[in-house]
Amino acid sequence: WPYAYFVIYKFVQELHFCITAGDGDNEVIILQGSSDSVVQFTVLLGDVEKTAALKNLDMILLSYMVGKYFLWSMLRLHHRFF
Amino acid sequence: MAQPLVVKKDDDLDEEEYYSPFLGIEKGAVLQEARVFHDPQLDARRCCQVITKLLYLLNQGDTFTKVEATEVFFATTKLFQSKDAGLRRMVYLMIKELSPSADEVIIVTSSLMKDMNSKTDMYRANAIRVLCRIIDSTLLTQIERYLKQAIVDKNPVVASAALVSGIYLLQTSPEVVKRWSNEVQEAVQSRAALVQFHALALLHQIRQNDRLAVSKLVTSLTRGSVRSPLAQCLLIRYTSQVIRESSMNSQGGDRPFFDFLESCLRNKAEMVILEAARAITELNGVTSRELTPAITVLQLFLSSSKPVLRFAAVRTLNKVASTHPLAVTNCNIDMESLISDQNRSIATLAITTLLKTGNESSVDRLMKQMTNFMSDIADEFKIVVVEAIRSLCLKFPLKYRSLMNFLSNILREEGGFEYKKAIVDSIIILIRDIPDAKESGLFHLCEFIEDCEFTYMSTQILHFLGNEGPKTSDPSKYIRYIYNRVILENATVRASAVSTLAKFGALVDSLKPRIFVLLRRCLFDGDDEVRDRATLYLKLLGGEATVGETEKDVNEFLFGSFDIPLVNLETSLQNYEPSEAPFDISSVSLETKSQPLAEKKTTGKKPTGPASALSGPVPTVDASYEKLLSSIPEFAGFGKLFKSSAPVELTEAETEYSVNVVKHIYDGHVVLQYNCTNTIPEQLLEEVVVFVDASEADEFSEVATKSLRSLPYDSPGQTFVAFEKLEGVLATGKFSNILKFIVKEVDPSTGEADDDGVEDEYQLEDLEITSADYMLKVGVSNFRNAWESMDPESERVDEYGLGARESLAEAVSAVIGILGMQPCEGTDVVPSNSRSHTCLLSGVFIGNVKVLVRLSFGLSGPKEVAMKLAVRSDDPEISDKIHEIVANG
Numbered sequence: 015w016p017y018a019y020f021v022i023y024k025f026v027q028e029l030h031f032c033i034t035a036g037d038g039d040n041e042v043i044i045l046q047g048s049s050d051s052v053v054q055f056t057v058l059l060g061d062v063e064k065t066a067a068l069k070n071l072d073m074i075l076l077s078y079m080v081g082k083y084f085l086w087s088m089l090r091l092h093h094r095f096f
Numbered sequence: 097m098a099q100p101l102v103v104k105k106d107d108d109l110d111e112e113e114y115y116s117p118f119l120g121i122e123k124g125a126v127l128q129e130a131r132v133f134h135d136p137q138l139d140a141r142r143c144c145q146v147i148t149k150l151l152y153l154l155n156q157g158d159t160f161t162k163v164e165a166t167e168v169f170f171a172t173t174k175l176f177q178s179k180d181a182g183l184r185r186m187v188y189l190m191i192k193e194l195s196p197s198a199d200e201v202i203i204v205t206s207s208l209m210k211d212m213n214s215k216t217d218m219y220r221a222n223a224i225r226v227l228c229r230i231i232d233s234t235l236l237t238q239i240e241r242y243l244k245q246a247i248v249d250k251n252p253v254v255a256s257a258a259l260v261s262g263i264y265l266l267q268t269s270p271e272v273v274k275r276w277s278n279e280v281q282e283a284v285q286s287r288a289a290l291v292q293f294h295a296l297a298l299l300h301q302i303r304q305n306d307r308l309a310v311s312k313l314v315t316s317l318t319r320g321s322v323r324s325p326l327a328q329c330l331l332i333r334y335t336s337q338v339i340r341e342s343s344m345n346s347q348g349g350d351r352p353f354f355d356f357l358e359s360c361l362r363n364k365a366e367m368v369i370l371e372a373a374r375a376i377t378e379l380n381g382v383t384s385r386e387l388t389p390a391i392t393v394l395q396l397f398l399s400s401s402k403p404v405l406r407f408a409a410v411r412t413l414n415k416v417a418s419t420h421p422l423a424v425t426n427c428n429i430d431m432e433s434l435i436s437d438q439n440r441s442i443a444t445l446a447i448t449t450l451l452k453t454g455n456e457s458s459v460d461r462l463m464k465q466m467t468n469f470m471s472d473i474a475d476e477f478k479i480v481v482v483e484a485i486r487s488l489c490l491k492f493p494l495k496y497r498s499l500m501n502f503l504s505n506i507l508r509e510e511g512g513f514e515y516k517k518a519i520v521d522s523i524i525i526l527i528r529d530i531p532d533a534k535e536s537g538l539f540h541l542c543e544f545i546e547d548c549e550f551t552y553m554s555t556q557i558l559h560f561l562g563n564e565g566p567k568t569s570d571p572s573k574y575i576r577y578i579y580n581r582v583i584l585e586n587a588t589v590r591a592s593a594v595s596t597l598a599k600f601g602a603l604v605d606s607l608k609p610r611i612f613v614l615l616r617r618c619l620f621d622g623d624d625e626v627r628d629r630a631t632l633y634l635k636l637l638g639g640e641a642t643v644g645e646t647e648k649d650v651n652e653f654l655f656g657s658f659d660i661p662l663v664n665l666e667t668s669l670q671n672y673e674p675s676e677a678p679f680d681i682s683s684v685s686l687e688t689k690s691q692p693l694a695e696k697k698t699t700g701k702k703p704t705g706p707a708s709a710l711s712g713p714v715p716t717v718d719a720s721y722e723k724l725l726s727s728i729p730e731f732a733g734f735g736k737l738f739k740s741s742a743p744v745e746l747t748e749a750e751t752e753y754s755v756n757v758v759k760h761i762y763d764g765h766v767v768l769q770y771n772c773t774n775t776i777p778e779q780l781l782e783e784v785v786v787f788v789d790a791s792e793a794d795e796f797s798e799v800a801t802k803s804l805r806s807l808p809y810d811s812p813g814q815t816f817v818a819f820e821k822l823e824g825v826l827a828t829g830k831f832s833n834i835l836k837f838i839v840k841e842v843d844p845s846t847g848e849a850d851d852d853g854v855e856d857e858y859q860l861e862d863l864e865i866t867s868a869d870y871m872l873k874v875g876v877s878n879f880r881n882a883w884e885s886m887d888p889e890s891e892r893v894d895e896y897g898l899g900a901r902e903s904l905a906e907a908v909s910a911v912i913g914i915l916g917m918q919p920c921e922g923t924d925v926v927p928s929n930s931r932s933h934t935c936l937l938s939g940v941f942i943g944n945v946k947v948l949v950r951l952s953f954g955l956s957g958p959k960e961v962a963m964k965l966a967v968r969s970d971d972p973e974i975s976d977k978i979h980e981i982v983a984n985g
Contacts, residue, residue: 020411020441022404040329040374041408042367 123158126150133171140180147172147186154193162197169194169204176207181218188222192229201230212242220246221257228261233269240272247279247295252288259283259294266301274302284317289324296327300334307341314338318356325365332360332368336375351379354386361393369393370408377416387416387423398430403439410434410445417452424453432458435465443469444477451484459488459495463502470506475515478506482515486522489530496526496533504540513550520544520553524560535568542577554585555592562599571604579614587623594618594626598633608637660684671810725760725767730800731818734765738942739872743771746833746860752776753858755786755835761869763942764823766796768863770815772835774807780849781807781837786860788817793829793865796821807837824943826867826977833860867981868916871947872940879920879936883948886968892975896982898961904953907961908935914981915939917949945974 022045024031035044126149132142150168154160160168172194175187191204211223224246227239246258259280266273280302283295296317303309314335322328335353342352360372376382376390397409410431417424431453434446447466454462470478482503489499500523507519520541527537541557548554558581565574578600581593594615601611615637618630660681668684721740725731743756754775760767770786784804790796796819804815821827840853876882901907905926912924917937926933937949947969956962965982967975 022407024404040367040371041404041411042370043326043329045404 121149121153123153123160123164126153127164127168130168130171133174138175138178138180138183140178140183143175143178144183144186147183147190151186151189151193160194165194165196166200169196169200173204173207176211181216184219185222188226192226196230198232201232201235205231205235209239212239217251217254220249221251221253224254224257224261228265233272236265236269236272240275244276244279247276248282252286252290255283255286255288255291256294259291259298262298263294263301266298273298277302289327292322293324293327293330296322296330300330307338310334311338314353318353325363325368328360328363328365328368329371332357332371332375336378339379351386358389361389366397366405370397370405370412374412377412382420384420384423387420391416391423391427395427395430398427398434403442406434406437407439407442407445410442410449414445414449414452417449421453424449425455428453428458432462432465435469444473444480448480448484451481451488454488456492456495459492460498463498467502467505471509475512478511478515479518482506482518482522486525489522489526493530493532496530497536500526500533500536500540504543507540507544513553516548516550517553520557527560527564534564538564538568538574542574545581546577551586551588554581554589558589558592558596562596565596566600566603571600572607572610575600575607575610575614582614582618582621582626587626590618590621590623591625591629594629594633598629598637601633601637612637721758721760721769728802728816730802731765731767731816734762734767734818738762738944739869741869744863746770746863753781753835755833755860757833757863759863759865759869761942765799765818765820766827766865767816767818768831770817770833770835771812772804772807772815773812774809777809778842778844779809780840780842780853782840782853784813784835784837785815786817787834787836787857789832789834790819790829791832793819793827793831795825795827796829796865809842826870826981828865828867831863831865833863834858835860866914866916867984868914870942871916872942873916873918874938874940874946875918875920876938876948879938879948882938883950883968886946886948886970888968890970890972890975891966891968892972892979893964893966894979896963896965897956898963901961904930904933904955904961907953907963908933908951911935911951911963911982912937915949915978917947941969941974941977943971943974945969945971947974947978949978 020035020037020041022031022033022035022041024033024045033044035041126146129146130150132139132146169191172187172190175183178184178187196204205227208223208227211219212227214220214223224243228236228243231239243258243261246254247262249255249258262273262276262280277299280295280299283291284299286292286295299313300310303313314331317331318335322331335356339351339353354376357372357376360368361376363369363372373390373394376386379386391413394409394413397405398413400406400409413424413427413431428450431446431450435443435450437443437446447462447469450458450462466481470481473481485499485503489496503519503523503526507516507523511519523537523541526533538561541561545554545557548557558578561574561578565571568574575597578593578596582590582597585593597611597614601608601615612634615630615634619627619634621627621630664684665681669679672679721737725734725737737760739761741759741761743758746755746757747753752775754773756771758769758771760769768786768788772781772784774781781804784807785801788798790798798817799820800816800818802816804813807813835858837856837858838853839856840849840851842849898907898911901910903926908924908926912919912935915937917939920936920938923934923936932952932954935951935953937951939947939949941947947967950966952964952966954962954964965979967978969975969978
């Protein structure tokens with residue numbers, strides 16, 4: 015089986031997540047690790063919309079960059095948002 | 097630089113101003129904003145936003161110069177005084193992302209070490225992360241004690257930070273991290289899921305080179321209780337690793353730890369279930385009995401409401417279906433419902449899986465569902481489906497009718513070249529492998545070429561029709577389609593159609609009269625190739641009155657492969673002189689000779705001399721020479737061919753034997769290739785070899801000779817002599833050459849040579865290897881740019897008096913000849929009556945060193961020429977050597 019990547023998308027109202035991962039990676043881990051935390055964070059703000067996420071992007075970046083270690087230790091993850 | 101976001105107003109936001117902190121963001125402006133870090137009264141919110149922008153720029157690929165990074169770094173260190181927790185976290189991120197240099201680490205280390213012992217857990221955790229990222233091994237020993245304490249800290253955030261840092265440090269200071277095994281082992285037992293996961297990852301990495309230790313780790317943990325789902329997934333991966341490396345596989349016993357993997361299939365967390373199922377499917381030599389429980393849980397995921405689970409399940413089953421199709425059969429019902437899934441990746445995977453696992457009775461139902469599906473997907477997905485259908489048809493030959501109908505239907509729809517080609521290839525394969533499918537397949541292909549816009553595919557199908565059509569029950573029905581191509585298509589397709597008609601005429605006697613009528617019409621085609629083919633085939637097919645052998649020859653010509661190299665055919669045709677004897681194609685050599693040779697003619701005409709070494713650029717090594725030399729075992733080990741010279745004549749024109757030589761320059765070798773031509777019809781030369789006297793070339797030693805077995809009249813051949821020299825040394829010298837051979841008389845009437853011959857020799861001109869042979873003529877498009885981009889330190893400048901010269905042009909030409917470099921921008925042409933001239937040269941010196949030369953010539957007296965030589969190269973020593981060459985020349 016040739017090595018390949020796959021992309022997982024998740025749309026939560028105005029937030030669009032696009033996550034690429036290696037062929038051997040576990041889809042559930044990738045999706046939960048990447049997007050669920052951000053969605054939960056914005057839910058706490060009471061507004062799952064782009065403007066809320068952008069205004070608090072510093073906190074989101076914080077969760078991603080801290081999470082680099084979390085994900086890096088078992089996944090090869092490339093993520094972009096917006 | 098980041099692109100500004102496209103601002104699009106939604107109706108909901110009519111009342112609000114749309115806000116994006118990155119709109120029109122650019123590095124310069126953000127760096128200016130960073131000055132807020134220096135304010136005595138810090139605005140924490142504002143600082144957070146600026147740091148966010150800086151991190152955004154870094155994340156998007158922007159880079160900071162060293163000066164910019166230093167300024168931002170120092171500004172960020174000012175923020176350590178802030179009490180705002182959010183801002184402090186951003187400060188830690190910023191310092192880590194900036195990766196300060198060794199000089200700057202000291203400044204921030206004291207602050208971080210203070211934070212590392214802070215009572216605030218968040219400060220301690222983040223300080224540990226940053227500190228481990230930026231410290232060196234010396235500082236690491238100082239803080240090692242604190243790190244070990246942090247690993248077993250009661251706060252999970254602190255413990256995880258230390259463990260993650262350990263994973264990072266293991267790459268740079270493995271001997272230090274390995275001393276933490278006891279603390280990490282304790283952390284694996286932690287009740288906090290976060291800590292357990294990271295501890296397990298670190299412990300495995302510490303022990304990964306010790307298979308026994310990994311096995312023990314897995315053994316103990318598979319018996320214990322691992323709480324973290326992520327840790328459980330890690331454990332599954334490590335367990336699979338142990339199973340793969342276990343030697344018990346070869347004994348055929350039960351797999352170790354398989355019970356553990358199977359128990360994970362019943363875990364509460366979906367990620368663990370998926371990880372275990374996938375691990376089981378990927379076991380070496382997995383049996384159907386072992387697969388069953390994994391397939392069962394994947395089948396449940398197929399009907400999950402979460403797309404990610406459906407995707408993960410169908411992706412895994414797609415792989416299993418390639419190796420164990422029977423095991424996946426039970427999922428077919430669930431898989432069929434996925435064909436209409438709104439996620440196209442899931443649908444495509446479902447279809448390709450079903451095509452691998454479907455049984456014969458489900459083929460028809462599957463085809464109906466796929467018909468609607470195809471119009472919704474992109475070409476690359478379609479190609480995957482087409483190839484899967486091809487496999488399915490070969491698997492169930494009796495179902496070829498519905499599958500062929502499907503392929504022909506999609507062939508008529510829109511699609512790109514690759515997609516159409518995949519369909520045509522599949523139909524052709526089915527026709528070849530399923531005899532019953534031939535008639536309908538050929539018919540579909542005929543329909544396709546009626547409206548095919550791709551020349552390549554039209555000719556491919558016509559060729560195929562020519563081979564297969566005559567063997568069908570009713571060949572005549574294809575003639576209409578073929579002749580339509582002659583009427584309607586471009587010249588290439590028309591020529592192909594003419595050949596196809598000829599094949600029908602040759603094999604189907606009943607069609608021959610009609611084929612003749614059609615071919616005669618082609619005699620009036622506007623294209624030479626089409627007319628020539630029609631003429632040829634009419635001649636061939638019209639010879640039915642002759643003996644039976646002719647018919648076999650005709651078929652062999654039409655259907656056989658043309659095995660004469662075209663280069664040889666062209667050479668023979670050009671050498672052929674009109675005479676009573678017709679050209680004989682059987683005399684063309686089948687042997688491939690890939691190198692160009694200097695041709696000699698036996699008539700009274702004077703031959704054109706070989707091209708002057710100074711005319712025309714020689715951009716690179718002749719690929720055919722390289723191929724020739726590497727195919728000779730004696731020379732294959734010499735390495736990469738640097739240069740092959742132009743042929744140098746060693747004989748005069750109109751002599752009995754014509755010989756020229758090509759000098760092949762390697763780093764440590766020189767190969768002399770002697771191209772020999774025998775111009776005497778009454779002679780056959782054998783065992784032709786050149787005896788080389790290298791007594792005047794001390795720096796070369798002969799290492800190999802390759803003789804020429806036979807040299808008939810007017811048929812060029814090569815003989816080689818190889819010399820060794822020191823690498824990197826500019827070895828030069830003169831070689832004397834004597835051609836030695838055995839000459840045999842040839843009977844002009846029979847063309848046969850005598851059995852016995854006489855040894856003879858023939859003196860050749862001397863050959864010289866000069867410094868110019870080590871320079872490859874490689875031009876540059878813009879000399880000035882190339883010159884300025886080279887390191888001025890490599891420049892060597894000197895002046896030379898060239899003495900009395902006929903003219904300035906003669907001096908310029910002589911120096912160019914000595915250097916062997918490529919003139920640039922036409923500067924080798926000297927205007928008449930010039931009193932000064934500048935010449936620009938470029939080249940590549942042996943060792944692949946780029947060299948540029950600027951020559952300034954001037955008249956210093958009556959016919960006295962002076963020259964200033966400036967050389968730049970990638971290597972200053974080479975620049976010096978260029979001067980030596982000129983000084984000695």
